[in-house]
Amino acid sequence: MSVIGIDFGNEGCYVAAARSGGIETLANDYSLRATPSVVAFDGKKRIIGVAAKNQQVTNMKNTVGGFKRLLGRKFNDPHVQHELKSIPARVEARNDGSIGFKVNYLQEDQHFSPEQLTAMLFTKLKETSAAAMQTQVNDCVIACPVFFTNAERRALLDAAQIAGLNVLRLMNETTATALAYGFYKNDLFEDKPRNVIFVDFGHSALQVSACVFTKGKLKMLASSWDQIGGRDIDLALAEYFTKEFLERYKINAKTNARANLRLLTEIEKLKKQMSANSTKLPLNIECFLDDVDVSSSMQRSQMEELCAPVLQRVEQTFKKLLAESKLSLDEIHSVEIVGGSTRIPSIKQLIEQVFNKPASTTLNQDEAVSRGAALQCAIMSPAVRVREFGVTDIQNYAVKVLWDGDGSSSNGEVEIFPQFHPSPFSRLVTIARKGPFNASIVYGQQVPYPDQTIGVWKIKDVKPTERGESQDVKLKVRINQNGIVLISSATLVDRKEQEEAAAAGEQAAAAEEKSAGEQAAPNAAESADGQPEAYFENEDDNNTSTASSPGGQGWAQRVKGWFGSGNDKTKKKTTKAIELPMEVATHGFNPADLSNFTQQESKMISNDQKETERIDAKNALEEFVYDMRNKLQGGQLERYVVESERESIVAQLNDLENWLYEEGEDCERETYTNRLTALQKQTDPIKLRAHDYEQCPAGFDELKNSI
Ligand code: ATP
Ligand code: MG
Structure with a gap:
């Protein structure tokens, strides 16, 4: 039995496995640890990973890469249109508006979605793991960017399911890195929290997170990100060389996809050399276009000038994280870097400039994400025994619940999770209703996805009481371990009151206990009889810490009053929870x-x-x-x-x-x-x-x- 962690990068994937002896990054069929995120097709079979990348120039139409950032999206999404500009494969909108990569496979034209292509890549990674471990893969943890929205996370899970992977958790990439850092540190102490910043600058994204470590635990504090990566640097350099070749040789690389791909490949090599060398370096391509050989050169300072807009965005993202983490420079212990593009010297300089500390390279820059994911998998899976390490992640976007009005009650909304709220976590919202209604979960802030709605839940079978009054419907809103937000249950709290001399019953006490640690009151409307029409409670699952409750006391008092928990009362209340059926419309494939x-x-x-x-x-x-x-x-x-x-x-x-x-x-x-x-x-x-x-x-x- 084996458990693995997958770093599904836009450019390449890494797989690490947890064995009793420790964590090991696995090599693929080419004895390489990186498997390019590329899938290709020929007359009879699929070609995936290293072999696919190797034949890309000669089979461009049937070779697909860059699909990570298209997961869960529609063809006409502006983000997709932007991404497609740099993807040489053929892509079409399908009847339902989804994305279809058109390839020739088994002698016919076929369409595959980004989710299916991701599944194909996962199949390859699964085979790589099975071959390296000489056993079937059971469980896995897959890392995903912190900025992935609900639709993208569901799409990633769908892809894993298509490939037959059992995903124990989708883990934010920087959280996986933080775990890879903290797990082996034996100088972490309970009474001496250590704040570490993690910077992951990869192929398509920059992610920066702040994390606090104590002994045996980590808690993410804040994250910031930008959709820029090494590929944007390559594109800026390609723009420069294309212009130069047009002037000097009168050839336009943009008119030929194959030439453009070769140019980008050579530029990437040059860029990597420039990270290690500040002198002028050559760029030569034989038979580039129309049998013309081209040659040019560049040095690091010139590259930095050409990439100034990218570097500026990197700096802004660092500063944003610093502000959002609320950490002072003195409170930061170190800044750890991972991801291929952090090898660029000017990125390290920016780190030093903003955080006032040199970048640390404690971790393996390429493998840390997969290793952290494998550790998390080992912690969660019964298949491997490993020491515990507590991981509290965060919900990266504020989330609101909205509900429709019915004849007698008005509609309403409440921010149920503020940005950077600990996750996983559940909260109960109670809404007074006489009939079925719709509740929506939406992002409470701008997200990098065209639709702010996470899902709409139709809450069914709600009826008024015998006396025609509203009933309390409790919606359990949950951020699960995958960072997916959902209404996990709806229950009707059927309350019956009986005049009794006895003190308040157990139910009330239970309610009081649940409302302890309450957050600030939501902006719920008061109904006519003075009872709140809606309120919420924490349900602190998975040992997540309960958020502090500034101004929460008054609210808790009111809730308490409503349930009548005082011991001078003469009414006995009995409550019965009835599970309500729900119908949900959210992202992801239907069954x-x-x-x-x-x-x-x-x-x-x-x-x-x-x-x-x-x-x-x-x-x-x-x-x-x-x-x-x-x-x-x-x-x-x-x-x-x-x-x-x-x-x-x-x-x-x-x-x-x-x-x-x-x-x-x-x-x-x-x-x-x-x-x-x-x-x-x-x-x-x-x-x-x-x-x-x-x-x-x-x-x-x-x-x-x-x-
Ligand atoms: P993402 O995290 O965005 O999904 P990824 O995980 O596939 O993508 P990485 O493997 O972390 O990305 O990094 C790949 C990027 O790093 C590429 O753009 C590559 O050109 C760049 N890179 C790798 N080595 C160097 C280097 N020595 N100097 C500059 N850039 C480098
Ligand atoms: Mg990455």
Whole structure:
């Protein structure tokens, strides 16, 4: 049994596994730790990861990358349109408005969504893990950007499900990094909180988070981000070189997708060299376009000038984090950097400038996210035993609940989770209602997604009391461990009051207890009889800390009064909670689509397997032909076969070789295996003779002489 952590990067993925001995980053079929986030198709099979990236220039139309940032989005989303400008594959809007990458696969045009492509990549990572660990993968934790909204998180989970991964948690990338940092630190203390800033500057995004560590625990404080990354630097440099080549050579790289891709590849290499070298470095591309060789050069200072707008945004993101974390410079212990683009010297300088500390490189810059995710998986999974480490994440955007009015009550809204609220967490909102109603969860601030709505829940079966009064409906609003916000349940609190001399019952006491630690009162309206029409309570799950409650006392008092918990009361209240059915419209595939995509993926996996087996069978036959011919022509088997038989077999081998290059080039697996078996029937006795001779040469010679 194995548990893994996945860092699904826009450019490349890393997978780490938790074993009893510790965390290990796994190598793929090319013995590399990074698997490019690229999927390609050819006539018969899918090509994923390193092999896909390697053949991109010669199979551009059927090679797809850059789909991470398209998850959960529609084709006409402005963000998608922007992303598509730098994706050379063919993309179309499908009938339902979703994104379809058009590729030629199995000799026909097919469309795949970003979620399906992500699932294909996950299938590859799963296979990589199974091969490296020599066991099936059970559970995983997948890291995702802190700024991913509900739709993107659901899409990522859908992709994982299509690939048959059991996701224990979607973990924010910087939180995974923080765990990779804190888990092995043995100088963290209960009474001496340590504030660390984590900077992850990757291919498509910059994420900066503040985290406080105490012994055995971490708590995220705040995050800031920007949708800029190494690729924006590449694009700025490409703009410069394209202009230069246009002037000097009169060739325009933008008119040719292949040339543009080659230019970007060379620029990325140059950029990496410039991180280590401040002198002028060359850029040469042979037969760039129209058979023209191009050459130019650049030095670091020039690159910094060209990328000034990107660097400015990096600086602003650092400053925003500093302000939002409310940490003073003195309170920051260190600034840890991960992500490929933090290797750029000017990024390190900006860190020093803003945080007044040099950037620390305690962590492996490429592998930290996957290692943190693997640690989290090990902590959560029963399959591996590991020491506990408490992780309290944050909800990165403010969240509101809105509810419709009905005939007698007005509509309302309340901010249920402010930005950077601890997560996972649940809260109860109580709304007085006489009939069914709709409750929506929406983001309470601008988010990087075109639709602010997280979902609409139709709360059914709500009825007035026998006396025609409103009933209390409790909605449990939850940020789950994946950072997904939902209404996890709706219950009707059926209250019955009976005049009684006794003190208030247990129910009231329970209600009082629940409302302890209450937040500031929401802006709920007061109903006519003075009772609040809506209020909320914390339900502190998963040991998350309860937020402080400035001004909360008055509110708690009112709630308490409503439930009548004072011991001078003469009414006994009995409450019965009735679970209400809900109908939800939120992001993500519906179950039918999900099952359809899962089946498609399984079919593609078995098709790939069959194709691999077919190619393996062909290779085995080809190898046999060469090997046997060598052995029979001057090789070790020549002396163990009579000449006529030897000539016949060699002739067959020659014919077979020709056949393999002609009509035998593309046959079924069985055709190859049958031919191999037929040949082996003839050659096995020769091999056996050779073997017998080697075992007992004297006896063999004696026998030969006696014939
Ligand atoms: P994201 O986190 O945005 O989804 P990712 O995780 O795939 O993407 P990383 O692997 O962290 O991204 O970083 C890749 C980026 O880092 C690329 O843009 C690459 O060019 C850049 N990079 C890698 N090494 C260097 C270097 N030595 N100097 C400059 N940039 C580098
Ligand atoms: Mg990354």
